[in-house]
Amino acid sequence: MGVYTVRAFPAVAGRWLRTNGTIITEVPWIFAVPTGADKVTVYWDPVPGATGYRVRWGMESGVYPNTLVVATTPPYRVNIEGLTSEQEYYFVVEAAYNGLWGPPSDEDSAVPHAGAIPWDTEDVNRIIPAIRSAIGINDGDINALSPDGWYYSEVNRVRTSEKALYLLSPNASEAVTNDGRVLQPMPQRRERHPQCTHTGPYRRVRTLESLNATRAMGEFYLPPRRNPSANVFYFDLPQSMWAPTGAGGTRDTPHIYFGMNYQAQGGQEVDIEGILALHPAGRGHYNPQTGSEEGKTPGSAPPNFDRWLIMLNIPKQNGGRSDLAIGEPLSYGVNGAEAPYGFVVWMMFGTEGTDDKLVSVHVHAWKYLIEDRWSDPPSYKQVVVGCAYRRAPVPPPGGGARMRRNITIAQREEAVRDSGGWKRTGSFFLKCGVGHAPLFAQEDLQEISVYLEPGGWQNWINDVSETPVNCPPTGVITVEQPVQQWYREVVSIDLRRR
Numbered sequence: 391m392g393v394y395t396v397r398a399f400p401a402v403a404g405r406w407l408r409t410n411g412t413i414i415t416e417v418p419w420i421f422a423v424p425t426g427a428d429k430v431t432v433y434w435d436p437v438p439g440a441t442g443y444r445v446r447w448g449m450e451s452g453v454y455p456n457t458l459v460v461a462t463t464p465p466y467r468v469n470i471e472g473l474t475s476e477q478e479y480y481f482v483v484e485a486a487y488n489g490l491w492g493p494p495s496d497e498d499s500a501v502p503h504a505g506a507i508p509w510d511t512e513d514v515n516r517i518i519p520a521i522r523s524a525i526g527i528n529d530g531d532i533n534a535l536s537p538d539g540w541y542y543s544e545v546n547r548v549r550t551s552e553k554a555l556y557l558l559s560p561n562a563s564e565a566v567t568n569d570g571r572v573l574q575p576m577p578q579r580r581e582r583h584p585q586c587t588h589t590g591p592y593r594r595v596r597t598l599e600s601l602n603a604t605r606a607m608g609e610f611y612l613p614p615r616r617n618p619s620a621n622v623f624y625f626d627l628p629q630s631m632w633a634p635t636g637a638g639g640t641r642d643t644p645h646i647y648f649g650m651n652y653q654a655q656g657g658q659e660v661d662i663e664g665i666l667a668l669h670p671a672g673r674g675h676y677n678p679q680t681g682s683e684e685g686k687t688p689g690s691a692p693p694n695f696d697r698w699l700i701m702l703n704i705p706k707q708n709g710g711r712s713d714l715a716i717g718e719p720l721s722y723g724v725n726g727a728e729a730p731y732g733f734v735v736w737m738m739f740g741t742e743g744t745d746d747k748l749v750s751v752h753v754h755a756w757k758y759l760i761e762d763r764w765s766d767p768p769s770y771k772q773v774v775v776g777c778a779y780r781r782a783p784v785p786p787p788g789g790g791a792r793m794r795r796n797i798t799i800a801q802r803e804e805a806v807r808d809s810g811g812w813k814r815t816g817s818f819f820l821k822c823g824v825g826h827a828p829l830f831a832q833e834d835l836q837e838i839s840v841y842l843e844p845g846g847w848q849n850w851i852n853d854v855s856e857t858p859v860n861c862p863p864t865g866v867i868t869v870e871q872p873v874q875q876w877y878r879e880v881v882s883i884d885l886r887r888r
Contacts, residue, residue: 605740664751
Protein backbone atom coordinates (compact mmCIF):
# COMPACT_ATOMS: atom_id res chain seq x y z
CA MET A 391 0.00 0.00 0.00
CA GLY A 392 1.10 3.61 -0.42
CA VAL A 393 2.73 5.63 2.31
CA TYR A 394 0.31 8.03 3.94
CA THR A 395 1.18 11.67 4.42
CA VAL A 396 1.32 12.62 8.09
CA ARG A 397 -0.80 15.67 8.81
CA ALA A 398 -0.88 17.65 11.98
CA PHE A 399 -4.03 17.42 14.04
CA PRO A 400 -5.07 19.60 16.96
CA ALA A 401 -4.05 18.60 20.45
CA VAL A 402 -7.26 17.95 22.36
CA ALA A 403 -8.26 16.50 25.67
CA GLY A 404 -9.07 12.81 25.46
CA ARG A 405 -8.27 10.33 22.69
CA TRP A 406 -10.05 11.70 19.62
CA LEU A 407 -9.56 13.88 16.55
CA ARG A 408 -11.74 15.32 13.83
CA THR A 409 -11.29 14.49 10.15
CA ASN A 410 -13.62 15.84 7.44
CA GLY A 411 -16.22 16.61 10.09
CA THR A 412 -16.16 13.08 11.56
CA ILE A 413 -14.99 12.54 15.11
CA ILE A 414 -12.72 9.51 15.40
CA THR A 415 -12.99 8.09 18.91
CA GLU A 416 -11.26 4.69 18.76
CA VAL A 417 -7.59 3.81 18.89
CA PRO A 418 -6.09 0.35 18.33
CA TRP A 419 -5.54 -2.07 21.18
CA ILE A 420 -1.87 -3.13 21.06
CA PHE A 421 0.14 -6.03 22.40
CA ALA A 422 3.89 -6.40 21.81
CA VAL A 423 5.54 -9.74 22.59
CA PRO A 424 9.09 -11.05 22.05
CA THR A 425 9.19 -13.85 19.47
CA GLY A 426 12.94 -14.24 18.99
CA ALA A 427 16.40 -13.12 20.10
CA ASP A 428 16.19 -10.02 17.85
CA LYS A 429 12.48 -9.88 17.10
CA VAL A 430 9.25 -8.51 18.58
CA THR A 431 5.82 -9.18 17.11
CA VAL A 432 3.28 -6.38 17.49
CA TYR A 433 -0.41 -7.30 17.45
CA TRP A 434 -3.36 -4.92 17.38
CA ASP A 435 -7.12 -4.95 16.96
CA PRO A 436 -8.63 -3.19 13.94
CA VAL A 437 -10.67 -0.03 14.44
CA PRO A 438 -13.77 0.90 12.39
CA GLY A 439 -13.13 3.15 9.42
CA ALA A 440 -9.34 2.83 9.40
CA THR A 441 -7.70 2.97 5.97
CA GLY A 442 -4.23 1.96 7.15
CA TYR A 443 -2.00 1.43 10.18
CA ARG A 444 1.55 2.17 11.17
CA VAL A 445 3.73 0.83 13.98
CA ARG A 446 6.16 3.21 15.66
CA TRP A 447 8.87 2.20 18.12
CA GLY A 448 12.01 3.20 19.95
CA MET A 449 14.22 2.40 22.93
CA GLU A 450 12.79 5.14 25.14
CA SER A 451 9.23 5.40 26.42
CA GLY A 452 7.31 8.03 24.46
CA VAL A 453 10.02 8.43 21.80
CA TYR A 454 9.44 6.54 18.53
CA PRO A 455 11.97 7.37 15.82
CA ASN A 456 11.20 4.22 13.80
CA THR A 457 8.06 3.77 11.69
CA LEU A 458 6.63 0.94 9.60
CA VAL A 459 3.46 1.43 7.55
CA VAL A 460 1.38 -1.75 7.19
CA ALA A 461 -1.71 -2.94 5.34
CA THR A 462 -5.29 -2.89 6.55
CA THR A 463 -6.05 -6.57 5.94
CA PRO A 464 -5.72 -9.38 8.51
CA PRO A 465 -3.71 -10.62 10.25
CA TYR A 466 -3.25 -7.45 12.26
CA ARG A 467 0.33 -8.03 13.30
CA VAL A 468 3.85 -7.25 12.14
CA ASN A 469 7.31 -8.56 13.00
CA ILE A 470 9.88 -5.94 13.95
CA GLU A 471 13.26 -7.58 13.33
CA GLY A 472 16.94 -6.67 13.66
CA LEU A 473 16.50 -5.53 17.25
CA THR A 474 19.12 -5.75 20.01
CA SER A 475 18.68 -8.76 22.27
CA GLU A 476 17.81 -8.00 25.91
CA GLN A 477 17.06 -4.35 25.05
CA GLU A 478 13.60 -3.05 25.96
CA TYR A 479 11.66 -1.44 23.10
CA TYR A 480 8.49 0.65 23.26
CA PHE A 481 5.71 0.45 20.66
CA VAL A 482 2.52 2.23 19.63
CA VAL A 483 0.13 1.69 16.71
CA GLU A 484 -1.68 4.48 14.88
CA ALA A 485 -4.62 4.17 12.48
CA ALA A 486 -5.02 6.24 9.31
CA TYR A 487 -8.33 7.78 8.29
CA ASN A 488 -8.23 8.86 4.63
CA GLY A 489 -4.70 10.18 4.92
CA LEU A 490 -4.95 11.57 8.44
CA TRP A 491 -3.17 9.67 11.19
CA GLY A 492 -5.14 9.18 14.38
CA PRO A 493 -3.78 9.36 17.93
CA PRO A 494 -1.46 6.59 19.12
CA SER A 495 -2.57 3.53 20.97
CA ASP A 496 -1.53 2.95 24.54
CA GLU A 497 2.17 2.15 24.66
CA ASP A 498 3.39 -1.41 25.16
CA SER A 499 6.94 -2.68 25.51
CA ALA A 500 8.81 -5.94 24.97
CA VAL A 501 12.33 -7.29 25.34
CA PRO A 502 13.58 -9.60 22.56
CA HIS A 503 15.57 -12.50 23.98
CA ALA A 504 16.84 -15.95 23.18
CA GLY A 505 14.25 -18.56 24.07
CA ALA A 506 11.27 -16.30 23.36
CA ILE A 507 8.16 -18.21 22.31
CA PRO A 508 7.82 -18.03 18.49
CA TRP A 509 4.09 -17.23 18.46
CA ASP A 510 4.40 -15.64 15.02
CA THR A 511 5.30 -18.98 13.39
CA GLU A 512 1.92 -20.54 14.28
CA ASP A 513 3.86 -23.84 14.41
CA VAL A 514 2.65 -25.99 17.30
CA ASN A 515 5.82 -28.11 17.12
CA ARG A 516 7.95 -25.04 17.82
CA ILE A 517 5.60 -23.22 20.18
CA ILE A 518 4.86 -26.05 22.64
CA PRO A 519 8.55 -26.93 23.32
CA ALA A 520 9.35 -23.23 23.74
CA ILE A 521 6.52 -22.86 26.28
CA ARG A 522 7.69 -25.89 28.25
CA SER A 523 11.21 -24.49 28.32
CA ALA A 524 10.00 -21.05 29.42
CA ILE A 525 7.94 -22.33 32.36
CA GLY A 526 10.09 -25.37 33.24
CA ILE A 527 7.30 -27.95 32.85
CA ASN A 528 8.21 -31.16 31.01
CA ASP A 529 5.31 -33.45 31.88
CA GLY A 530 1.53 -33.22 32.00
CA ASP A 531 -0.71 -31.48 29.49
CA ILE A 532 -0.18 -27.98 28.11
CA ASN A 533 -2.86 -25.65 26.74
CA ALA A 534 -1.63 -22.25 25.57
CA LEU A 535 -3.47 -19.19 24.31
CA SER A 536 -1.52 -17.10 21.79
CA PRO A 537 -1.67 -13.29 21.55
CA ASP A 538 -3.89 -13.53 18.46
CA GLY A 539 -6.35 -16.05 19.88
CA TRP A 540 -4.95 -19.38 18.67
CA TYR A 541 -5.08 -22.31 21.05
CA TYR A 542 -2.02 -24.61 21.10
CA SER A 543 -2.29 -27.87 23.02
CA GLU A 544 -0.34 -30.95 23.93
CA VAL A 545 -2.63 -33.54 25.50
CA ASN A 546 -1.37 -37.10 26.01
CA ARG A 547 1.65 -36.13 23.86
CA VAL A 548 -0.54 -35.19 20.89
CA ARG A 549 -0.06 -31.60 19.68
CA THR A 550 -2.88 -29.65 18.06
CA SER A 551 -3.80 -26.06 17.22
CA GLU A 552 -7.16 -24.40 16.66
CA LYS A 553 -8.73 -20.99 16.82
CA ALA A 554 -9.88 -20.31 20.38
CA LEU A 555 -13.53 -21.33 20.77
CA TYR A 556 -14.35 -19.57 24.02
CA LEU A 557 -14.67 -15.83 24.52
CA LEU A 558 -15.35 -13.67 27.52
CA SER A 559 -17.84 -10.84 27.29
CA PRO A 560 -16.85 -8.57 30.21
CA ASN A 561 -19.92 -6.37 29.88
CA ALA A 562 -22.22 -9.35 30.42
CA SER A 563 -19.76 -11.31 32.62
CA GLU A 564 -20.39 -14.40 30.49
CA ALA A 565 -18.16 -16.92 28.76
CA VAL A 566 -19.53 -17.69 25.31
CA THR A 567 -18.45 -19.45 22.13
CA ASN A 568 -17.59 -17.83 18.82
CA ASP A 569 -21.04 -18.80 17.53
CA GLY A 570 -22.87 -17.20 20.45
CA ARG A 571 -23.63 -20.22 22.63
CA VAL A 572 -23.44 -19.45 26.36
CA LEU A 573 -21.01 -21.53 28.40
CA GLN A 574 -21.38 -19.98 31.87
CA PRO A 575 -21.49 -16.76 33.84
CA MET A 576 -18.13 -15.49 35.03
CA PRO A 577 -16.94 -13.91 38.27
CA GLN A 578 -17.15 -10.13 38.47
CA ARG A 579 -14.27 -8.17 36.95
CA ARG A 580 -12.43 -5.47 38.87
CA GLU A 581 -13.59 -6.33 42.39
CA ARG A 582 -12.16 -3.21 43.97
CA HIS A 583 -14.84 -2.46 46.54
CA PRO A 584 -16.10 -4.42 49.56
CA GLN A 585 -19.79 -4.30 48.63
CA CYS A 586 -21.48 -7.05 46.65
CA THR A 587 -20.96 -7.05 42.91
CA HIS A 588 -23.59 -8.22 40.44
CA THR A 589 -22.52 -11.76 39.59
CA GLY A 590 -23.54 -13.94 42.52
CA PRO A 591 -22.41 -14.69 46.09
CA TYR A 592 -18.73 -15.04 46.91
CA ARG A 593 -16.06 -15.14 49.59
CA ARG A 594 -12.97 -13.13 48.70
CA VAL A 595 -9.58 -12.81 50.40
CA ARG A 596 -7.26 -10.20 48.89
CA THR A 597 -3.68 -9.13 49.59
CA LEU A 598 -2.91 -5.65 50.83
CA GLU A 599 -2.56 -2.90 48.26
CA SER A 600 0.71 -1.79 49.88
CA LEU A 601 2.37 -5.06 48.84
CA ASN A 602 3.39 -6.39 45.44
CA ALA A 603 1.96 -9.93 45.24
CA THR A 604 2.44 -11.66 41.89
CA ARG A 605 1.71 -15.38 42.46
CA ALA A 606 -0.36 -17.65 44.68
CA MET A 607 -0.40 -21.38 45.30
CA GLY A 608 -1.84 -24.02 47.58
CA GLU A 609 -4.24 -26.97 47.81
CA PHE A 610 -8.03 -27.07 47.74
CA TYR A 611 -10.44 -29.86 48.54
CA LEU A 612 -13.26 -30.22 46.01
CA PRO A 613 -16.10 -32.36 47.41
CA PRO A 614 -18.08 -35.00 45.47
CA ARG A 615 -21.69 -34.36 44.56
CA ARG A 616 -22.79 -36.79 47.28
CA ASN A 617 -21.36 -38.90 50.07
CA PRO A 618 -20.91 -42.43 48.62
CA SER A 619 -21.96 -43.96 51.95
CA ALA A 620 -24.87 -41.71 52.89
CA ASN A 621 -27.63 -39.68 51.28
CA VAL A 622 -25.80 -36.38 51.85
CA PHE A 623 -25.15 -34.00 48.97
CA TYR A 624 -22.40 -31.37 48.78
CA PHE A 625 -23.32 -29.57 45.56
CA ASP A 626 -26.33 -29.23 43.33
CA LEU A 627 -27.25 -26.79 40.56
CA PRO A 628 -30.97 -27.03 39.71
CA GLN A 629 -31.61 -27.61 36.03
CA SER A 630 -34.49 -25.13 36.14
CA MET A 631 -31.89 -22.33 36.38
CA TRP A 632 -29.63 -23.50 33.53
CA ALA A 633 -31.16 -21.75 30.54
CA PRO A 634 -30.00 -18.12 30.47
CA THR A 635 -33.30 -16.78 29.17
CA GLY A 636 -35.30 -13.95 30.68
CA ALA A 637 -34.64 -12.45 34.08
CA GLY A 638 -34.71 -15.77 35.95
CA GLY A 639 -31.98 -17.79 34.23
CA THR A 640 -28.95 -17.48 36.51
CA ARG A 641 -26.97 -20.47 35.16
CA ASP A 642 -25.25 -20.89 38.54
CA THR A 643 -21.59 -21.98 38.28
CA PRO A 644 -19.35 -22.59 41.31
CA HIS A 645 -15.83 -21.22 40.82
CA ILE A 646 -12.56 -21.58 42.70
CA TYR A 647 -9.99 -19.08 41.48
CA PHE A 648 -6.96 -16.92 42.05
CA GLY A 649 -6.97 -13.45 40.54
CA MET A 650 -4.29 -10.82 39.99
CA ASN A 651 -4.81 -7.10 39.51
CA TYR A 652 -2.14 -4.55 38.59
CA GLN A 653 -1.45 -1.42 36.61
CA ALA A 654 0.27 -1.78 33.26
CA GLN A 655 2.28 0.85 31.47
CA GLY A 656 0.13 3.85 30.69
CA GLY A 657 -1.89 3.32 33.87
CA GLN A 658 -4.29 0.71 32.49
CA GLU A 659 -5.76 -1.61 35.09
CA VAL A 660 -5.20 -5.27 34.17
CA ASP A 661 -7.11 -8.13 35.77
CA ILE A 662 -6.30 -11.80 35.10
CA GLU A 663 -7.63 -14.99 36.68
CA GLY A 664 -6.77 -18.68 36.94
CA ILE A 665 -10.04 -20.54 37.35
CA LEU A 666 -11.68 -23.88 38.10
CA ALA A 667 -15.40 -23.85 37.21
CA LEU A 668 -17.83 -26.64 38.13
CA HIS A 669 -20.24 -27.89 35.44
CA PRO A 670 -22.89 -30.49 36.28
CA ALA A 671 -23.64 -33.56 34.18
CA GLY A 672 -25.89 -32.77 31.24
CA ARG A 673 -24.97 -29.11 31.06
CA GLY A 674 -22.77 -27.82 28.26
CA HIS A 675 -23.19 -24.83 25.96
CA TYR A 676 -26.64 -23.30 25.88
CA ASN A 677 -27.81 -22.70 22.32
CA PRO A 678 -30.23 -19.74 22.33
CA GLN A 679 -31.50 -20.72 18.86
CA THR A 680 -32.67 -24.19 19.91
CA GLY A 681 -32.99 -23.75 23.67
CA SER A 682 -30.87 -26.86 24.23
CA GLU A 683 -27.60 -27.80 25.93
CA GLU A 684 -24.85 -28.92 23.57
CA GLY A 685 -21.34 -30.32 23.65
CA LYS A 686 -18.28 -28.57 22.25
CA THR A 687 -19.55 -29.17 18.72
CA PRO A 688 -22.95 -27.59 17.91
CA GLY A 689 -25.68 -30.24 17.94
CA SER A 690 -23.67 -32.78 19.94
CA ALA A 691 -24.68 -34.04 23.39
CA PRO A 692 -23.16 -32.39 26.47
CA PRO A 693 -20.99 -34.49 28.83
CA ASN A 694 -22.91 -36.85 31.14
CA PHE A 695 -20.60 -36.33 34.12
CA ASP A 696 -19.81 -33.60 36.63
CA ARG A 697 -16.48 -31.91 35.90
CA TRP A 698 -14.30 -28.91 36.65
CA LEU A 699 -13.19 -26.78 33.71
CA ILE A 700 -9.74 -25.18 33.87
CA MET A 701 -9.54 -21.67 32.48
CA LEU A 702 -7.28 -18.67 32.16
CA ASN A 703 -8.98 -15.30 31.78
CA ILE A 704 -6.92 -12.41 30.39
CA PRO A 705 -9.13 -9.46 29.38
CA LYS A 706 -7.85 -7.01 26.83
CA GLN A 707 -6.77 -3.58 27.94
CA ASN A 708 -9.60 -1.87 26.07
CA GLY A 709 -12.23 -3.84 27.99
CA GLY A 710 -13.36 -5.76 24.91
CA ARG A 711 -13.95 -9.47 24.54
CA SER A 712 -11.01 -11.72 25.25
CA ASP A 713 -10.19 -15.33 24.46
CA LEU A 714 -10.56 -17.68 27.39
CA ALA A 715 -8.26 -20.70 27.35
CA ILE A 716 -9.84 -23.95 28.57
CA GLY A 717 -7.91 -27.17 29.12
CA GLU A 718 -9.19 -30.72 29.46
CA PRO A 719 -11.77 -30.96 32.29
CA LEU A 720 -11.21 -32.62 35.64
CA SER A 721 -13.93 -35.32 35.64
CA TYR A 722 -15.75 -37.06 38.50
CA GLY A 723 -16.89 -39.72 36.02
CA VAL A 724 -20.41 -40.97 35.36
CA ASN A 725 -22.37 -40.95 38.66
CA GLY A 726 -19.18 -39.85 40.42
CA ALA A 727 -17.56 -43.26 40.02
CA GLU A 728 -14.10 -41.97 39.16
CA ALA A 729 -13.74 -39.72 42.22
CA PRO A 730 -16.34 -40.76 44.82
CA TYR A 731 -14.57 -38.86 47.62
CA GLY A 732 -13.81 -35.75 45.59
CA PHE A 733 -10.45 -34.24 44.66
CA VAL A 734 -7.45 -32.59 46.19
CA VAL A 735 -6.25 -29.93 43.75
CA TRP A 736 -2.97 -28.03 43.89
CA MET A 737 -3.11 -24.72 42.03
CA MET A 738 -0.42 -22.18 41.25
CA PHE A 739 -1.27 -19.00 39.39
CA GLY A 740 0.52 -15.81 38.41
CA THR A 741 3.20 -14.36 36.19
CA GLU A 742 5.97 -16.68 35.09
CA GLY A 743 9.29 -15.67 36.65
CA THR A 744 10.83 -12.57 35.13
CA ASP A 745 8.98 -12.88 31.82
CA ASP A 746 6.08 -10.50 32.28
CA LYS A 747 4.50 -11.57 29.01
CA LEU A 748 3.47 -14.97 30.37
CA VAL A 749 0.88 -15.91 32.95
CA SER A 750 -0.21 -19.44 33.81
CA VAL A 751 -2.36 -21.58 36.05
CA HIS A 752 -0.94 -24.99 37.04
CA VAL A 753 -3.38 -27.66 38.23
CA HIS A 754 -2.32 -30.99 39.73
CA ALA A 755 -5.26 -33.11 40.93
CA TRP A 756 -5.50 -36.24 43.05
CA LYS A 757 -8.59 -38.37 43.49
CA TYR A 758 -9.09 -38.03 47.21
CA LEU A 759 -8.62 -41.36 48.96
CA ILE A 760 -9.13 -42.30 52.57
CA GLU A 761 -5.77 -44.04 52.51
CA ASP A 762 -2.48 -42.17 52.12
CA ARG A 763 -2.85 -40.06 48.96
CA TRP A 764 0.90 -39.43 48.79
CA SER A 765 1.57 -43.04 47.81
CA ASP A 766 0.72 -42.28 44.18
CA PRO A 767 1.59 -39.41 41.87
CA PRO A 768 -1.15 -36.96 40.81
CA SER A 769 -3.74 -38.64 38.63
CA TYR A 770 -4.08 -35.44 36.59
CA LYS A 771 -1.69 -32.64 35.71
CA GLN A 772 -2.59 -29.66 33.55
CA VAL A 773 -0.96 -26.33 32.75
CA VAL A 774 -2.87 -23.57 30.97
CA VAL A 775 -0.62 -20.79 29.67
CA GLY A 776 -1.54 -17.45 28.20
CA CYS A 777 -0.13 -14.06 27.35
CA ALA A 778 -0.51 -11.29 29.87
CA TYR A 779 0.39 -7.62 29.71
CA ARG A 780 3.73 -6.29 30.83
CA ARG A 781 3.47 -5.94 34.58
CA ALA A 782 4.64 -2.51 35.67
CA PRO A 783 2.97 -1.70 39.00
CA VAL A 784 3.37 1.84 40.24
CA PRO A 785 4.54 2.32 43.84
CA PRO A 786 1.84 2.27 46.54
CA PRO A 787 -0.57 3.83 47.24
CA GLY A 788 -1.06 4.05 43.48
CA GLY A 789 -1.43 0.28 43.39
CA GLY A 790 1.06 -2.60 43.42
CA ALA A 791 0.12 -6.02 42.06
CA ARG A 792 -2.52 -7.69 44.23
CA MET A 793 -3.63 -11.32 44.48
CA ARG A 794 -7.09 -12.48 45.48
CA ARG A 795 -8.63 -15.87 46.24
CA ASN A 796 -12.35 -16.35 45.58
CA ILE A 797 -14.90 -19.09 46.12
CA THR A 798 -18.16 -18.19 44.43
CA ILE A 799 -21.33 -19.37 42.76
CA ALA A 800 -21.27 -17.10 39.73
CA GLN A 801 -24.67 -16.00 38.39
CA ARG A 802 -25.64 -14.11 35.26
CA GLU A 803 -25.55 -10.38 35.90
CA GLU A 804 -28.74 -9.84 33.91
CA ALA A 805 -30.63 -12.18 36.23
CA VAL A 806 -29.40 -10.75 39.56
CA ARG A 807 -28.79 -7.07 38.79
CA ASP A 808 -31.98 -5.96 40.55
CA SER A 809 -31.78 -8.36 43.51
CA GLY A 810 -28.73 -7.10 45.39
CA GLY A 811 -26.25 -8.85 43.12
CA TRP A 812 -27.26 -12.42 43.99
CA LYS A 813 -30.37 -14.60 44.04
CA ARG A 814 -31.57 -17.66 45.93
CA THR A 815 -32.00 -20.39 43.35
CA GLY A 816 -31.73 -23.66 45.25
CA SER A 817 -28.07 -24.13 44.31
CA PHE A 818 -25.48 -25.03 46.91
CA PHE A 819 -21.76 -25.75 47.05
CA LEU A 820 -20.66 -27.04 50.46
CA LYS A 821 -17.49 -28.14 52.24
CA CYS A 822 -14.97 -26.58 49.88
CA GLY A 823 -11.65 -26.83 51.68
CA VAL A 824 -8.91 -24.22 51.47
CA GLY A 825 -5.77 -25.94 52.70
CA HIS A 826 -7.93 -28.50 54.53
CA ALA A 827 -9.94 -31.61 53.58
CA PRO A 828 -13.03 -31.47 55.83
CA LEU A 829 -14.73 -34.73 54.84
CA PHE A 830 -14.04 -38.43 55.37
CA ALA A 831 -10.43 -38.72 56.71
CA GLN A 832 -10.09 -35.04 57.66
CA GLU A 833 -6.61 -33.64 57.22
CA ASP A 834 -4.68 -30.47 56.62
CA LEU A 835 -3.44 -29.81 53.09
CA GLN A 836 -0.73 -27.50 51.80
CA GLU A 837 -1.67 -24.05 53.01
CA ILE A 838 -2.35 -21.16 50.65
CA SER A 839 0.63 -18.86 50.15
CA VAL A 840 1.49 -15.80 48.07
CA TYR A 841 4.68 -14.63 46.41
CA LEU A 842 5.74 -11.10 47.33
CA GLU A 843 8.27 -8.99 45.47
CA PRO A 844 10.51 -8.61 47.36
CA GLY A 845 10.19 -11.25 50.06
CA GLY A 846 9.33 -14.49 48.27
CA TRP A 847 6.72 -17.05 49.33
CA GLN A 848 4.85 -16.74 52.63
CA ASN A 849 1.56 -18.00 54.10
CA TRP A 850 -1.54 -16.01 53.21
CA ILE A 851 -2.13 -14.73 56.74
CA ASN A 852 -3.64 -11.51 58.05
CA ASP A 853 -0.23 -9.79 57.88
CA VAL A 854 -0.50 -9.75 54.07
CA SER A 855 -4.26 -9.65 53.65
CA GLU A 856 -7.29 -7.46 53.91
CA THR A 857 -10.16 -8.71 56.05
CA PRO A 858 -12.08 -11.28 53.97
CA VAL A 859 -15.29 -10.14 52.29
CA ASN A 860 -18.45 -12.23 52.12
CA CYS A 861 -21.26 -11.33 49.71
CA PRO A 862 -23.87 -11.32 51.10
CA PRO A 863 -22.39 -10.73 54.58
CA THR A 864 -24.83 -13.09 56.33
CA GLY A 865 -27.18 -15.96 55.57
CA VAL A 866 -25.43 -17.56 52.58
CA ILE A 867 -21.67 -17.87 53.16
CA THR A 868 -20.44 -20.10 55.99
CA VAL A 869 -16.80 -20.36 57.07
CA GLU A 870 -16.24 -23.32 59.40
CA GLN A 871 -13.56 -24.41 61.79
CA PRO A 872 -10.70 -25.09 61.62
CA VAL A 873 -9.81 -21.57 60.55
CA GLN A 874 -6.28 -20.21 60.47
CA GLN A 875 -6.46 -16.66 59.24
CA TRP A 876 -6.79 -16.90 56.34
CA TYR A 877 -4.85 -19.59 54.59
CA ARG A 878 -6.72 -22.64 55.88
CA GLU A 879 -10.53 -22.66 56.03
CA VAL A 880 -13.69 -24.45 54.90
CA VAL A 881 -16.24 -22.48 52.87
CA SER A 882 -19.87 -23.30 52.03
CA ILE A 883 -22.28 -21.32 49.82
CA ASP A 884 -25.94 -22.25 50.26
CA LEU A 885 -28.62 -20.66 48.06
CA ARG A 886 -31.42 -23.05 49.02
CA ARG A 887 -34.66 -21.28 49.88
CA ARG A 888 -35.46 -21.27 53.58
